[in-house]
Amino acid sequence: MIPVRGLPEVREGDDVAGLVAAAAELEPGDVVVVAHKIVSKAEGRVVRLDEIEPSAQARELAAGEDPRRLEAILSESARLVRTRPPLVIAETRHGFVCASAGVDASNAPEADTVVLLPEDPDASAARLRDRLRELTGAVVALIVSDSFGRAWRQGTTDVAIGCAGLRPLLDLNGERDSVGYELHATVIAVADELAAAAELVRGKLDRVPVAIVRGYAVRGEGTASELVMPRDRDLFR
Amino acid sequence: MIPVRGLPEVREGDDVAGLVAAAAELEPGDVVVVAHKIVSKAEGRVVRLDEIEPSAQARELAAGEDPRRLEAILSESARLVRTRPPLVIAETRHGFVCASAGVDASNAPEADTVVLLPEDPDASAARLRDRLRELTGAVVALIVSDSFGRAWRQGTTDVAIGCAGLRPLLDLNGERDSVGYELHATVIAVADELAAAAELVRGKLDRVPVAIVRGYAVRGEGTASELVMPRDRDLFR
Numbered sequence: 001m002i003p004v005r006g007l008p009e010v011r012e013g014d015d016v017a018g019l020v021a022a023a024a025e026l027e028p029g030d031v032v033v034v035a036h037k038i039v040s041k042a043e044g045r046v047v048r049l050d051e052i053e054p055s056a057q058a059r060e061l062a063a064g065e066d067p068r069r070l071e072a073i074l075s076e077s078a079r080l081v082r083t084r085p086p087l088v089i090a091e092t093r094h095g096f097v098c099a100s101a102g103v104d105a106s107n108a109p110e111a112d113t114v115v116l117l118p119e120d121p122d123a124s125a126a127r128l129r130d131r132l133r134e135l136t137g138a139v140v141a142l143i144v145s146d147s148f149g150r151a152w153r154q155g156t157t158d159v160a161i162g163c164a165g166l167r168p169l170l171d172l173n174g175e176r177d178s179v180g181y182e183l184h185a186t187v188i189a190v191a192d193e194l195a196a197a198a199e200l201v202r203g204k205l206d207r208v209p210v211a212i213v214r215g216y217a218v219r220g221e222g223t224a225s226e227l228v229m230p231r232d233r234d235l236f237r
Numbered sequence: 238m239i240p241v242r243g244l245p246e247v248r249e250g251d252d253v254a255g256l257v258a259a260a261a262e263l264e265p266g267d268v269v270v271v272a273h274k275i276v277s278k279a280e281g282r283v284v285r286l287d288e289i290e291p292s293a294q295a296r297e298l299a300a301g302e303d304p305r306r307l308e309a310i311l312s313e314s315a316r317l318v319r320t321r322p323p324l325v326i327a328e329t330r331h332g333f334v335c336a337s338a339g340v341d342a343s344n345a346p347e348a349d350t351v352v353l354l355p356e357d358p359d360a361s362a363a364r365l366r367d368r369l370r371e372l373t374g375a376v377v378a379l380i381v382s383d384s385f386g387r388a389w390r391q392g393t394t395d396v397a398i399g400c401a402g403l404r405p406l407l408d409l410n411g412e413r414d415s416v417g418y419e420l421h422a423t424v425i426a427v428a429d430e431l432a433a434a435a436e437l438v439r440g441k442l443d444r445v446p447v448a449i450v451r452g453y454a455v456r457g458e459g460t461a462s463e464l465v466m467p468r469d470r471d472l473f474r
Contacts, residue, residue, distance in 0.1 A: 188394070228390065
């Protein structure tokens with residue numbers, strides 16, 4: 001687990017892969033975990049609150065907080081899952097269920113702005129991975145991560161919202177010997193575990209947005225969209 | 238991240254800490270992550286299916302599977318959260334919400350048995366920690382882990398169900414600079430992230446039930462019960 005130190009503050013248009021390649025010595029097979037915040041900033045997924053006109057629903061949900069922030073959350077939501085104003089748990093267009101539809105005011109580039117999730121985090125991951133290969137020659141796996149709360153449990157853990165060069169789910173079904181086992185423990189969300197592990201070395205306050213997991217046996221190919229529970233199997237919709 | 242190899246199959250009454258101390262060189266500050274399965278086995282938390290008389294409810298939920306397994310799940314449940322026979326998501330007496338109330342037929346010591354969660358996983362963690370200190374002199378943090386599914390996401394990740402010698406939640410509240418940030422990203426469930434990281438090196442099929450996380454800056458004291466969302470803050474009860 002290697003934190004990538006010394007990255008500058010990222011701005012719209014920046015070459016995030018170039019910054020990572022300059023700050024770290026990548027090796028083939030590394031898993032590079034990038035906090036979505038710097039991906040979003042580089043992709044211009046930042047909204048100025050003074051350009052937002054809050055709707056009546058946003059005002060209602062704000063409960064004394066800034067209704068423009070709630071409007072940004074509503075704009076990013078495909079569906080509201082739970083609300084307790086000003087707290088909103090929403091499903092994003094990607095299918096992720098998370099607080100504030102991933103809209104975050106922390107680490108925003110300036111006051112009175114909010115950072116949104118990347119439009120297509122799997123595409124962001126694939127682009128970063130390709131660019132890292134171009135710049136360094138190293139074939140790596142790439143995870144774009146965010147901190148998600150969980151139902152029934154306190155605190156956030158980092159999960160993969162974008163993924164490239166790695167199968168995000170490790171399916172042990174072929175190797176199980178027990179039918180009863182099938183229901184709950186044969187598929188491991190390794191991309192989420194890698195994101196969580198990376199968070200431990202990145203920290204939140206040290207402003208280290210990238211970490212490398214070295215020595216993990218990367219398998220297969222896939223996208224973080226596979227981590228979204230399909231509608232027909234989801235008991236919690 | 239160090240997998241502890243060479244542990245024997247664990248049986249009731251075994252000294253798990255003794256087995257770990259013999260198989261690994263512990264250092265002060267290590268986080269020792271132990272899969273609950275071997276803790277449960279050592280504590281005798283194994284039930285023979287032929288000693289179970291399934292209730293009508295268990296038969297109904299079994300949907301063709303073994304109703305005695307469902308009866309074991311019901312016995313471990315404080316509340317059923319979702320059911321789609323034979324799948325049961327339940328809240329345990331500890332407050333954990335997980336598939337099958339943590340009852341697991343995989344890696345059971347023999348066919349026709351199921352393994353339950355430890356009666357008090359925090360107490361198990363504290364006992365293991367104390368015993369490791371006694372045997373090795375090293376003051377370590379100890380996590381008892383299990384693989385939990387998540388609402389809305391595919392696959393399991395390992396989480397902490399027992400904890401000793403470590404504050405399981407890292408609270409950044411004192412250091413934030415933004416009120417809007419407060420709602421969803423200031424408290425990090427580091428114990429769950431440590432359990433997830435350990436799973437990556439333990440693997441499921443290699444039968445390595447213990448891993449050591451070395452070099453993590455362990456802070457404070459606490460129990461995994463703190464990871465259970467308090468009833469009054471839980472939007473998903």
